[in-house]
Amino acid sequence: MTKTTTTIIAFALTTFVCLAQKYNIDMQVTKSDLELTSYAKDSTANALIIYDYGNSYIDKETFWLTCQVKQKIKILRKEGVDLGVVEIKLYKGKSSKERIKDIRGTTYNLENNEIIRTQLKQSAIFEEENENYTLVKFVLPNVKVGSVITFSYETRSRFIAKYQPWYFQSSNPVLYSEYNTSIPAIYNYHVKLVGSIPLSVNDIKLQRNCLEVGSGGSADCTISKYVMKDIPAYKPEGYTTTDYNYISRIEYELNEIVYFDGRKDKISKTWKDVDKELKSDADFGRQVSRKSLVKKVLPNDISSISDKLKKAKAIYQFVLDHYKWNEKYDRYDVSVKNLVKEKIGSAFEINLLLENLLTSEGYKVYPLMISTRGKGLATKIYPVLTDFNYLILKVIIDEKDYFLDATEPYLSFGELPFRCLNQYGRLMDFEDGSYWEDIVVEDYSTISHRIHLNSFTSNGFNGLLGSKFSRYHAHDLKNAYKQNPFTLKESRVNDYKSININKHDIVDSGMDSANFQEKIEFTLEPELIADKIYLNPFIIKFFEVNPFKLQERTYPIDFGYKDSYTYTLSIDLGDNLKVLELPKPANIILPNQTGSFVFNIDLTDDILTLFFKVKFDKAIYGPEYYDALKLFMNNVVKTQNNTMVVLQKV
CATH class of the missing domain: 3.10.620.30 (C8orf32 fold)
Structure with missing residues (x-):
């Protein structure tokens, strides 16, 4: 027997090193911005948002909510050129609609070591009307890989119930995002910060008498400055809920209006x-x-x-x-x-x-x-x-x-x-x-495959597969069987391509239980070279590829429930087979004992048994587990795909 190897996957500590590259965090475009061709913290980024600025306030004369926006973006890859087309939705109400003004944009390129500026033309600004909103679109000129684009605009709105939300995070990495607000005391908002990325700056101060009306009425204003830096791109990946849960942003909900005469209008309720x-x-x-x-x-x-x-x-x-x-x-x-x-x-x-x-x-x-x-x-x-x-x-x-x-x-x-x-x-x-x-699901959802291969004949192995699926792993199968039992049986031919199915039976359809069970009789023809048999023991694989591929993930890994995968294969060697080569066992544990992967091999009385089990003891893993889970799943997939048992005919 080979000695079992135990590995404990520890948390990977992300260290931000001082980068040789230096982008300028402002709206000014320099030669350095144009010469740089990559972003070290995300080599897959299509673009880099270098500077992102917003400023929202209530206009003193019109009482409209005004929001000024500025952005500076570096185009890194061909797919990032699309960022040269900017779209803004202006919402319509029954008696009012949002407005936009002062749209400006410039594309910067480096040609013959000189900075070439191309301005946005009025003819490249378009509007499309919809029942609910006006879509304003403008197209920046001459955008290509290596360009830096800048644009700015100002919106005005009478819709103050939500104030003006601000998205710090986007589908591309952001070096610096700043949002400034000035909110008069007559408006009392609930403020909600969404996402796991902390604010680098969260400054709040009071400005006296910032808003004045006739008859001596006035209001103080809360002046806020929020900044996030080095924001990774939000890239969707499996095992999560809606993106809207986790994209870092700040939101507002109007709670109360306090009028200048002292009257109060409660908007949100308890x-x-x-x-x-x-x-x-x-x-x-x-x-x-x-x-x-x-x-x-x-x-x-x-x-x-x-x-x-x-x-x-x-x-x-x-x-x-x-x-x-x-x-x-x-x-x-x-x-x-x-x-x-x-x-x-x-x-x-x-x-x-x-x-x-x-x-x-x-x-x-x-x-x-x-x-x-x-x-x-x-x-x-x-x-x-x-x-x-x-x-x-x-x-x-x-x-x-x-x-x-x-x-x-x-x-x-x-x-x-x-x-x-x-x-x-x-x-x-x-x-x-x-x-x-x-809402907590205490029970594990499981998949268990037990496979037995009989003595080898000239045509290969005869085998018996017994599978049991419980709870959430059983739901789709139970539903498919209820809809059409024959279609489910036929689908197994495509699911299990490495075996020839001779007989398929449903042992438990799960209509009166939380389980679904099936039994399959099959034949297996392994790879034969001379008198040697090369067999990947994983006739059925739980994970064909590693589902975790991002460089960095800022949102939780949400399976929804705890689950477990078990695979047992036994081979009756009989008198005509002997073992030449066996894979090495493994035992891998996730941080804080929150999951495990076990792979063992045993040879007793001419019966070769392989045991494989993957268990996730949490329904939801925080993003700090991501690197450990990615490495964990690499080992799981590698074991399934690359494991080989070598037997010899006697």
Whole structure:
């Protein structure tokens, strides 16, 4: 036996070294800016935003919100030339629309060691009208690889509810981004910083009497300066939710207006206010815990079940079997009464029906408003009802909590669709007040393959494959099997191309469990050279390639759930085979014992056994784990792709 090698992957410390290259952090373009051809911290960058400046304030005369924008960008690759086309959306309202003025732009190129400037022409500025906004587009001239472009403009708006948000991060790296604001005290905003990148500068001061009106009215202003430096590009990659959760930016939500005469207008509300409104809301609160809505809906054979958990499961299955989800999330025009009649409805309607059925049978049930993974995390700082687009339930049975959603037939009792795994939601308790509830999946989702190869014959190996998929790894298979069992069986021929499938059986379709199991009988023809057999033991691979490829990732790795992958292969060598060469075992551990990879080999009584297991003990890993996870997955993929067992015919 080969001695097992253990590796502990430690955190990689990112050290910013002093770069020989030096870009000028201002709007002035120098020869140095033009001569430089790369950005050392991101060799794949299409462009580098050298300088990004914004200044927003309320105009003293018009009271319009004014925002001045300036940018200086270096074009590094062909794909970055598109940044020479700038688009700005100006939103329209019922009585007002945003405006733009003073659009200026210049392209700088280095020709014969001289800086050549080409100005933006008025004829290169275009406008496209839409029902909701005006799209202003301008095209900078003579932009090519190596160019530096600068542009500036000023927008004006009467829409102050959101003030002017500022995006520090973009799809290209940013050397320096500065945002300045001047907010009169008559406007009180909730301010939210999104993303994991810290501010380099966060200066706030007070300016007295910055805004004055007739009759002696005046207001002080809060003057703020926010700066971020060396901002990595936001590059989308797998295992995450919507980009909007993590792109570094600053946002505003108007909380209160204090008029010059002392009157106050409360704009945003507290959760106490929202709870009161939702309790009497015709689309929500007035359809919660209303026995009259589900009178005579539940069959007597279900109502008569004495065991509380069995009855709850039967009620849940009843809804799954008799009511179909129309794939809509709508929170408005909700009618449980119509759902009972039509047998089809939205997620809100189906889950409110389930809530009413469970409540009518004496269960303690709470509606839980959530934001799905594709929409973004709900704001916790203040209530924003538009953040929530979905409804699930929390039911308490024998002091144990269960999260329920009755929209998908492949879900087992206590399971949620993957779209719902978005960290937390707002639990609506109309008696004691709503509160934030974490949505945590405690159980591991697993895939397990057990393969046995019988004694070698002249045609290769005969084999038996038993596979078990649990929870989230089983959902797609359960759904596919329910839709068409034969299509699923046929797809395995394409999935497992290294074997010839002779027989395929579904052992457990998962309709009454959280699992899906199948059994396959197959033949395998390994590579033969003379009397030697070369066999990659990974007939099935969990990961064909490493999903983590970025140089740097600033947002979490969000699997949604904890999971585990197990692969066991046994080969009956019999009397006609012997082992010539075996791979080396491995044991790799993620930082803080948050995951592991084990690969072992054993030879006992002519049975060669290989054991491979990858386990992730966290549903969400912070970006500080990224380098370790990338190295971890490199080892996992390398083991699957490059492992070879060499046998010899005796």
